[in-house]
Amino acid sequence: MNWRFVFLRLAGKLAPSTTLFEVQEESRRFYRAITHFEDLGRRKREVILRDYLKVVFVRHPLVRLLSAYRMLADGNTVLANLFKMLKTQNGGTVSLKSFVGFIIKSYDPSKGVLTREKRLGDDHWAEYFQLCDPCSVQYDIIGHLEEKEDASNFLKLISANFTFPSLESVNDTAARHRVHGDTAQKMEESYAEIEEADLRRLLEVFRTDAQLFGYDLTKMD
Secondary structure, eight states: OHHHHHHHHHTTOSOTTOOHHHHHHTHHHHHHTSOOGGGSOHHHHHHHHHHSOOEEEEOOHHHHHHHHHHHHHTTOGGGHHHHHHHHHHTTTOOOHHHHHHHHHHTEETTTTEEOOOGGGTGGGTSOHHHHTOTTTSOOSEEEETTOHHHHHHHHHHTTOSSOOOOGGGSOHHHHHTSOOSSHHHHHHHHHTTSOHHHHHHHHHHTHHHHHHHTOOTTOOO
């Protein structure tokens, strides 16, 4: 949500007085206000890939997965289809263990990718190499969401006249979807319920992302 706010500010589609909370409250309306790369014509896309500054910000795969689970457990409407499916399959409960099991079953080892099912909201956990195509797009900047300086330095680089919105500016529900503070401890506690064999399989799912974007999956901070 923070980055959606940034994109809208950079595009001049938000009044200076508009807050991150307001963007969150009317998420769908503001989402439609963003121009998406895939919606552009072929020539425009070619110009962007050739001439524009290309930036991607990524997040530790296991932190991102836990954030997606928290959205799921909180009843986020985007993940309603998956919540209903997992609830039916697991006796009326949706645990992190059942979510991890779903992720593992979605993995195709012969292709080394997760099977995409957009109806289930998989943009929230699909591998970055599927979503951002780093083998085809020559990104000029790769930032880590965990590193606050990365976002701040990017905004300074492009001479943005505002700062990156802080976690304190979102409401309690949105804050629960984020894993911050003592990240390593939160990850250790959350994934403790996952059996070792399943955890190894989960790490294999996100091994390529970790290698491409500089993450150590044995460390969760």
